[in-house]
Amino acid sequence: MKYALLTAFHIAVLLIAPIYVVGVINRVKAYWAGRRGPRLNQSFFDMLRLMKKTPVYSEVTSWIFPVSSTIVLATAVTASLITPIVPGFAPFGFPGDFVAFAYILGLGKLFMMLGALDTGSPFEGMGASREATYSALAEPVLLLGLGTLAWASGATSFQDLVIPDVSLGMNIGLRIGIALALYVVLLIEAARIPADDPTTHLELTMVHEVMILDHSGPELGIVQQASALKMTVLMGVIAAVLNPFSVSASVVGACLAAAASIILIGLLAASVGLVESLIARFRFQALPLLTLAGFVVVMFVLIIFNVGQGHIQ
Amino acid sequence: MDLLLFGTLTLIAGMALCFVLPGNRLRIAANLVSQVIGGWCILSEAIPVLFGAPSVNGVMHWSYPVDQIDLQLNPIGAFFLCFSIPMTFLGSIYAVGYLSKDIDSERHVGTHFALLSLVQLSYVIIYTVQNAFAFLVGWEFAALGAWLLVIWQHRDQKIRFAGFNYLVSTHVGLFFLVAAIVVMHGATASFQFDDYERFLRQPSVARNITFVLLMTSFGLKSAFFPFHTWLPRAHSAAPAHVSALMSGVIHKAGLFGMIKFILMVGHPEAWMGWYLIVVSGASAFMGVLYTITQRDIKRLLGYSSTENVGLVGIGFGLGCLGLSYDSPTLVALGFGGGLLHVLNHALFKCLLFYGAGSVYKFTHTIDLEKLGGMHRLMRWTAPLFLFGAIASASLPPLNGFVGEFLLYTGLLQSPPALGSGRVGLLLVVALLALVGGLSLLSTVRLYGMIFLGTTRNPHSIHEDSRENAWMIIPMVIHLCGIVAIGMVPILGIRLIEAPTSMMLAVSSAPTESVTAFMPMSLLNSLAMFSALFVGVLLFLLAFRFWFLPRCNRTHVTWGCGYTAPNPRMQYTGASFSGPMVSVFKDMLKFVSQEDLPEGVFPADGKYKTHCVDSVEHKIFEILDDGEKGATNIMDRLPESSGFSFAMGLIGLLLLVSLIALN
Incomplete structure (x- = not known):
């Protein structure tokens, strides 16, 4: 019963939140620029419109192109089913599932890039190259961060490892440090400023958007849905890390945890919008430094934690 | 044992027939039949051992000084034999298609096929003998056989x-x-x-x-960094099948040597352990x-082989x-994951080399920058290569992920006894993640440049030498293995269970089965x-192509307004x-030749750049320096x-004093 309710909640969040996450980011950016901005659920109507259109493919493409966007969505959906949004619960969890999470998203990236290369466009090849570079550099941060949490919590399953089993002070430091590192991963993986500017108008400076130049109609809609879902899932993970409550407690606790996670996802979306409004995109050469910063934060947390465990006298 | 000997003799007979019979087709037929019979005999001894017999x-x-050679076919040897022999046979089948022009010629x-049998023979020796002398003989058979196979096109000086x-x-x-x-x-x-084992069990400087x-020796055989320079x-x-067999099968003997001698060291x-992890991490x-x-x-x-043996070495x-800290879980996950990756690597690397071979046969080039668009022209090779x-x-859901998943699980479940060493293992997790990200980039680049887009050099296509059934069938069989282990990981675990139990038996763990330490639930959940993923994918594909509008119009690729693409x-590789590359530019060495256009009416310019192997570069530099040094001293x-x-x-004095001191 509890499982069914929580699963229903999880799936409901995954269906609804991506629409509003995109809406909130755009609204914050518009507000900051002095505009009113689109409706919060605008992306839902955009999606419906795209789904009704007849796509036009490039002449060069093979079967990889139409299939790839659906595979990207399938990987995002699968990944979303093993990640916790509320600490202590994911619809499907097993030991080491966070490794599977990183790798299934990798499969999505692979097909995203193959779809881009399939059109034979130099611009899309360029976007794929940048995407591959940045995500490869972000990967160690993600897995080292989650690995540190796994060590601290003594659990190897994604849903449980976000609940560190350490003293209060250590707990706060650990959660904030890892959340910071994961935030860097979020900005890179979700192609937001400072890693990538989703609203830029010049193909030469795009990363994610340039890979979908030749996508149209349902393909474009599917890819956009997949990106929004992936962003929401990553925000859900950070929310779960920061969430002070967990489902393992009473019913009230579970409701509190769920509410806290939703509020945190909203805040994270707003913060992404805020970051986009306040800073410009980094130079491409500076991005490795951003991932390095994330890595250093995790290493710092890890070493402090190791000392705290009394391994270094 | 009799079957093993009979199989070996059949292989030798097959080699002899290759020289005795007239006509290439007859020779090959006789050789393939001998490989089937010999391989079947050997496998019928090895398979029961692999499953617990x-x-x-x-x-x-043998005559003096060897006297007697003990043979023992144990589960570890059986594991290596069980994939080496059938895969070499598949390679021989591929060779029939790949060398079709040579077969029709004089x-x-x-x-060539006799040498393939020789390599089969060397597996039997290396994986069963318990005698150092015979082991060296087998080792040398494999090395010479591989060398002669490599120089098949020996008229080319580069080869x-x-x-x-x-x-x-x-x-x-x-x-x-x-x-x-x-x-x-x-x-x-x-x-x-057996005597070496007794010596290696006791800690000593000599050990x-x-x-x-x-x-070091086994690292050279399996091309660990920095001993990999010969490999690329x-x-x-x-020829493609020889590269496939060398990379996937023959040089796995080095990894066999590693695990065999670790077993002899025991504790x-x-x-x-750290030495192996550091060297292997660097290789990966x-x-x-x-x-x-x-x-x-x-x-x-x-180079990808160097990466993959690195992953195995980390395992x-x-x-x-695990053996030194008495942690059976670590022993099971480390050796189990490593051995499974040995098999997985053999499966997908042979497939990739076979695919590269059909691309080469079709286009007569293996230069990424001159290919492209093969996806439409090679109906079988393209999806198989993908x-x-x-x-x-x-990546999931294929076999490569299963082995790597076991490694990750092992790295994350380090025993508390390790202390700060656990931080080291977490850093290896980060390294594996980086290696994963880089290999994603490399994979996209490899596949995208060969198969996607449009053909960069349409003149290079040779319609008369397309992929043929002899080449496709081995690839399809390899694909079946890849999908089977990926979707049903238990299959892979069954294969490595007995060899991993041998490793567990030397640890101080109670004699339980491997699966006690490798929770079934874990593998079942991986299968689930x-x-x-496959279920979600099929559902979404059905939804997309049944309910949403399908494409009925094509157009040129968007070129940002440029009209003559x-x-x-x-985009090139x-x-x-x-x-x-610009992120890791300090670790890579590029050599460039430039002849840039200059002036108002420039002549044609050119710019060539390529990445040389920095280790090999250094070796040649040192050799060069040494020669100069010697010349200087002489001067x-x-x-x-x-x-x-x-x-x-002075020389005479030294000689006399040496004799006198003795």
């Missing part, structure tokens, strides 16, 4: 050079192995591995030296870093740590995860890896007769 023992007598192709390079390197490895055996023979006065010597050259020179010291990282810079497909796949190192590429990037404007010696006389006296 007791080891098969035997003794052979050339004696029988030699001969690559062949000699391989021959020299593999013998440097042999020297280390001989040195290790000399140390062990010195301590035990025996050639029997430490032996361990390092052995690991040999792989790019050899290794902690530094041995440097190997994958080099793959992103290569434009020759087979060189690229060669073995982890297992060693699956191999996904598996080689270790793969099934979940041509295939040469596509070099530019694809450009951003990543400085005064040429007067008095000096020579004095030197001669």
